[in-house]
Amino acid sequence: MANSISLSERIRNHRPLLIIAVVQIVVLTLVAMWVMDIVIVEDTREVVDGVETITFRRELIGDPLLFVLAAIGMSLPLLSSRLRREPVMMLAVQLAIVALLIFVLWPVAQVFVEGFESTEVEGTYSLEHFQRLLTKPMVARATRNTLWLGVTSATLSTMIGAVVAYTLTLTDIPWKRWLRILVVITLISPPFAVSFAFILLFGRRGLITYDILGIQEWSIYGADGIILVQLISNIPLAVLILMAVFASMNRDLEDAAEDLGAKTFRVLRTITFPLVTPALLTAWLLNFISSISDFGNPMLIGGGFQLLAPQAFIQRVELFDPQLSAALAMLLVIPALIAFGAQHRISNRRSYVTVTGGARTGHVRKLPGWFKWPLFSIVLFLGLFNLLLYGSIFVGALVKNWGFDYTPTADHLQALLVTANQLKNSLVVAIAAGLLGGFIGIGLAWLVSRQRFPGRGALDFSGTLMYAIPGTVVGIGYIIAFNAAPYLFTGTFLIIIIAYAFRRLPVGLRSGVAADKQIDPSLEEASLDLGASRPRTFAKITFPLLRTAFFAGVIYIFIRSMTDLSSAIFLSSAKTQLFTVQMFNVMVRGSASQAAAFAALLIVIILLALGILGRITGKSFVDVFRIA
Amino acid sequence: MASEVTFATASIRLENLTKQYKDVLAVDDLTLEVEPGTLVCLLGPSGCGKTTTLRMIAGFEDPTAGRILIGDEDVTEMPPYSRPTAMVFQSYALFPHMTVYENVAYGLKARRTPKDEIPGKVQEALALMELVGQDEKSPPQLSGGQQQRVALARALVIRPKVLLFDEPLSNLDAQLRVRMRSELRDIQHRLGISSVYVTHDQEEAFSIADRVAIMNQGKLTQLGSPIDLYQRPADRFVAEFVGLSNVVPAELLGSNDKGADIRVFGQEIHSLQAPSDPKGPVSVVLRPEAIEILSGSKGAVPARVRSMAYVGPLLRYMVAVEGDGTELMVDLSNPRMDEFYEDGAEVSLNLPKEVPALLS
Numbered sequence: 001m002a003n004s005i006s007l008s009e010r011i012r013n014h015r016p017l018l019i020i021a022v023v024q025i026v027v028l029t030l031v032a033m034w035v036m037d038i039v040i041v042e043d044t045r046e047v048v049d050g051v052e053t054i055t056f057r058r059e060l061i062g063d064p065l066l067f068v069l070a071a072i073g074m075s076l077p078l079l080s081s082r083l084r085r086e087p088v089m090m091l092a093v094q095l096a097i098v099a100l101l102i103f104v105l106w107p108v109a110q111v112f113v114e115g116f117e118s119t120e121v122e123g124t125y126s127l128e129h130f131q132r133l134l135t136k137p138m139v140a141r142a143t144r145n146t147l148w149l150g151v152t153s154a155t156l157s158t159m160i161g162a163v164v165a166y167t168l169t170l171t172d173i174p175w176k177r178w179l180r181i182l183v184v185i186t187l188i189s190p191p192f193a194v195s196f197a198f199i200l201l202f203g204r205r206g207l208i209t210y211d212i213l214g215i216q217e218w219s220i221y222g223a224d225g226i227i228l229v230q231l232i233s234n235i236p237l238a239v240l241i242l243m244a245v246f247a248s249m250n251r252d253l254e255d256a257a258e259d260l261g262a263k264t265f266r267v268l269r270t271i272t273f274p275l276v277t278p279a280l281l282t283a284w285l286l287n288f289i290s291s292i293s294d295f296g297n298p299m300l301i302g303g304g305f306q307l308l309a310p311q312a313f314i315q316r317v318e319l320f321d322p323q324l325s326a327a328l329a330m331l332l333v334i335p336a337l338i339a340f341g342a343q344h345r346i347s348n349r350r351s352y353v354t355v356t357g358g359a360r361t362g363h364v365r366k367l368p369g370w371f372k373w374p375l376f377s378i379v380l381f382l383g384l385f386n387l388l389l390y391g392s393i394f395v396g397a398l399v400k401n402w403g404f405d406y407t408p409t410a411d412h413l414q415a416l417l418v419t420a421n422q423l424k425n426s427l428v429v430a431i432a433a434g435l436l437g438g439f440i441g442i443g444l445a446w447l448v449s450r451q452r453f454p455g456r457g458a459l460d461f462s463g464t465l466m467y468a469i470p471g472t473v474v475g476i477g478y479i480i481a482f483n484a485a486p487y488l489f490t491g492t493f494l495i496i497i498i499a500y501a502f503r504r505l506p507v508g509l510r511s512g513v514a515a516d517k518q519i520d521p522s523l524e525e526a527s528l529d530l531g532a533s534r535p536r537t538f539a540k541i542t543f544p545l546l547r548t549a550f551f552a553g554v555i556y557i558f559i560r561s562m563t564d565l566s567s568a569i570f571l572s573s574a575k576t577q578l579f580t581v582q583m584f585n586v587m588v589r590g591s592a593s594q595a596a597a598f599a600a601l602l603i604v605i606i607l608l609a610l611g612i613l614g615r616i617t618g619k620s621f622v623d624v625f626r627i628a
Numbered sequence: 629m630a631s632e633v634t635f636a637t638a639s640i641r642l643e644n645l646t647k648q649y650k651d652v653l654a655v656d657d658l659t660l661e662v663e664p665g666t667l668v669c670l671l672g673p674s675g676c677g678k679t680t681t682l683r684m685i686a687g688f689e690d691p692t693a694g695r696i697l698i699g700d701e702d703v704t705e706m707p708p709y710s711r712p713t714a715m716v717f718q719s720y721a722l723f724p725h726m727t728v729y730e731n732v733a734y735g736l737k738a739r740r741t742p743k744d745e746i747p748g749k750v751q752e753a754l755a756l757m758e759l760v761g762q763d764e765k766s767p768p769q770l771s772g773g774q775q776q777r778v779a780l781a782r783a784l785v786i787r788p789k790v791l792l793f794d795e796p797l798s799n800l801d802a803q804l805r806v807r808m809r810s811e812l813r814d815i816q817h818r819l820g821i822s823s824v825y826v827t828h829d830q831e832e833a834f835s836i837a838d839r840v841a842i843m844n845q846g847k848l849t850q851l852g853s854p855i856d857l858y859q860r861p862a863d864r865f866v867a868e869f870v871g872l873s874n875v876v877p878a879e880l881l882g883s884n885d886k887g888a889d890i891r892v893f894g895q896e897i898h899s900l901q902a903p904s905d906p907k908g909p910v911s912v913v914l915r916p917e918a919i920e921i922l923s924g925s926k927g928a929v930p931a932r933v934r935s936m937a938y939v940g941p942l943l944r945y946m947v948a949v950e951g952d953g954t955e956l957m958v959d960l961s962n963p964r965m966d967e968f969y970e971d972g973a974e975v976s977l978n979l980p981k982e983v984p985a986l987l988s
Contacts (some may be wrong), residue, residue: 205849243778250719250721251720252717252720252721253721253723253724255686255688255715255717255721255780256711256717256721256723257689257707257723257734257738258687258688258707258708258717259687259708259709259711259713259714259715260709260714260734260735260739260782260783260786261709261710261735261738261739261786262709262734262735262738263707263709263738266738270734270738271723274725275724275725509896
């Protein structure tokens with residue numbers, strides 16, 4: 001039988017392989033054109049008898065190493081016989097690998113490389129910057145300060161977050177619905193707006209410190225100020241993580257403990273606390289990363305308190321020392337990566353919180369009043385304080401000159417018109433980044449949660465890695481990686497969009513994976529069984545079911561891109577000015593009330609975006625940020 | 629050693645117990661007594677208030693009205709940790725971060741048992757539940773049945789006066805459920821500990837309980853021994869819930885204090901109990917196995933076979949009575965070869981000559 005197969009039949013039998021082979025060539029060619037270029041350069045110049053002879057040679061520029069890595073990465077899925085039978089899937093996996101390699105791993109790796117680059121002889125590497133680092137007291141101080149800040153801030157915000165989450169989930173306090181929103185409301189503003197509001201209230205001409213209390217010696221600027229601001233910004237993250245855990249905890253366990261004779265505190269100590277320990281660790285590690293990555297708050301309120309992230313910026317942009325800046329960025333990335341790795345391990349361990357059949361979850365405990373009311377007052381205080389911060393921003397925008405002249409005026413709102421251009425830029429960039437990141441996230445989520453192929457774990461890891469990379473490092477990495485020929489796209493909107501999309505990809509990916517787990521695989525199998533192709537199944541079955549997760553991802557990335565400062569400050573240029581950068585400049589140098597108008601506008605835009613999301617998916621803003 | 633364990637047990641008395649949630653009356657004026665050493669099953673469909681009642685006895689829910697007494701002690705206001713109760717949860721609620729030993733020792737530590745007594749008591753409880761050698765395992769490593777035993781050991785080790793079971797077998801597979809059920813019954817008997825057992829499974833309730841309390845919509849509908857309920861259901865709900873599905877209207881011919889005579893499908897039947905209301909309409913419960921099914925017109929009531937099915941060892945016919953078409957369930961055990969009837973076959977029925985009671 002085998003002998004009688006004609007050539008055309010043979011081709012038909014191997015059609016998938018032929019298609020894959022063609023795709024390999026096309027993709028590799030495109031990658032090669034993107035990362036490498038051949039230029040003609042002058043080789044020698046001789047003057048013989050008054051005639052100048054110049055010889056030229058061709059030279060390869062760009063990153064051949066990146067090309068080789070891409071080729072290796074693309075060959076991994078070829079090992080899977082399942083994927084070899086499905087060219088479309090193969091292409092999707094390979095594109096994902098190439099994209100993550102170029103836009104995640106490569107720029108981050110560049111930070112490490114530049115730190116070792118020698119300034120004396122081009123193209124050689126040395127430890128000179130690290131020697132320089134060791135001799136500079138600033139570096140040691142900034143490193144020590146950063147670690148101290150991360151540990152203190154993460155510990156305090158996790159502890160307070162745990163108390164708040166417990167109270168809001170498991171006790172019968174009043175006004176729970178409103179308090180739940182108020183305690184996490186600071187998630188929606190750009191982080192540095194919180195420190196700005198602190199300055200309005202407690203700064204040198206602060207409403208509370210100067211006008212009401214008349215304090216003049218004390219200042220909010222410095223370590224205390226940063227810690228307070230970070231608490232307000234980071235508690236919500238801990239609250240969201242822990243509220244989800246408390247809500248899904250098997251309440252029978254606490255009931256059983258109480259039934260066996262354990263009193264309120266013993267139940268907390270021996271049952272509740274150990275059960276939520278993994279979640280507490282997760283919250284701590286994520287808050288640690290967030291705290292040490294923080295750029296805007298220390299810049300505004302840090303005073304003379306030196307930290308790595310702002311120093312990396314100052315060294316590059318103000319003191320023109322890119323190598324030292326890269327080395328500082330490296331020092332910043334290392335603890336963040338360690339924390340991220342630890343968090344990854346914890347979340348991969350089997351959770352205690354899994355609930356078996358018949359267990360009750362999320363039941364409110366009836367607790368004694370002496371226990372309940374102190375908890376309630378903590379939550380109430382936090383909620384009202386957040387309200388005060390936001391209130392000061394909106395009121396600040398409507399008065400002549402906060403701190404000096406509190407006459408109402410609309411001047412600052414009118415002055416916003418001047419920034420219409422930056423605002424438009426920011427909106428376009430954020431929408432594009434949101435869509436791009438949302439699509440990549442949902443597609444990647446589907447690949448890693450539904451397909452089995454070699455390199456799947458690595459793909460998942462690279463997709464999530466950016467979560468650990470501080471915005472300043474992303475900015476620096478993108479500049480280093482894509483500044484020179486053949487890329488030359490520093491200073492374009494495209495680089496900002498791509499940077500934002502990939503920087504926030506982890507959230508899109510995670511929310512996609514979580515949503516995938518909710519969908520019964522047999523739905524897809526039924527579609528395939530009925531004859532629909534993979535792409536059709538994805539478009540008609542999977543995507544509609546993932547729609548909510550997709551929109552949540554898009555809106556999250558949009559908001560985070562709208563409010564980003566740490567990457568923007570490196571990547572935006574004279575031609576690509578962004579709203580937050582402008583706003584930051586006004587906050588540092590301009591009038592407080594004008595800056596308040598900026599912040600107020602940004603908050604309104606975010607609220608609108610969340611309103612749209614609510615319309616489309618019926619999700620509240622708390623749901624959007626829970627996926628983080 | 630295990631047989632030496634004795635418990636100071638006590639009666640449980642629920643007096644006019646009521647639980648009102650915002651817009652639902654979960655438990656409605658429930659009065660019930662569990663005599664010392666006996667096991668009472670709360671049986672009813674989901675949402676009938678049986679679990680709420682159990683949780684009020686344990687102290688997890690506060691009754692809106694009424695009292696709970698264990699022995700002579702009013703425990704209504706007592707927090708769960710002070711009550712002499714121990715509960716076996718539907719989900720077992722084994723602490724996943726503790727070993728089997730730590731789980732069992734938990735209640736002893738919480739109740740401040742002297743440290744040197746703890747190991748002995750734990751080992752005793754483990755031995756009782758045939759869990760010797762499993763001490764250092766963690767709960768997820770155990771099978772469903774073993775987890776169930778640990779949950780029971782953990783409850784027994786604190787020597788409660790009252791044991792509470794919340795659908796404890798519903799997470800086990802059918803075979804294991806039957807085995808565990810007799811094991812639970814055995815241990816409860818041996819220890820002689822007053823127990824309240826919540827289930828929605830009639831078979832489970834009847835096989836394990838001294839007395840069964842049938843609940844419907846928050847109310848106690850009937851309390852009695854399994855035989856009582858089977859023979860003299862108080863109303864149609866009980867009759868149907870305990871699995872007697874032939875409840876048919878009857879014509880009352882006459883009644884006195886010794887009983888009553890009724891007519892059903894033209895056949896006269898004697899009831900050993902008179903209806904509570906001698907004038908009102910009455911119904912009669914015809915147990916499926918008490919009806920005789922015969923070929924042709926040998927019996928008194930002509931009928932037609934609708935369907936036939938094997939239910940366990942029984943042959944179960946659904947037949948329609950000729951005339952008004954009322955459907956009856958008829959069970960036949962050990963059918964002879966000539967007792968297999970095709971669908972649509974004309975048969976006839978003999979109803980029982982005597983029934984224990986009537987429904988009014």
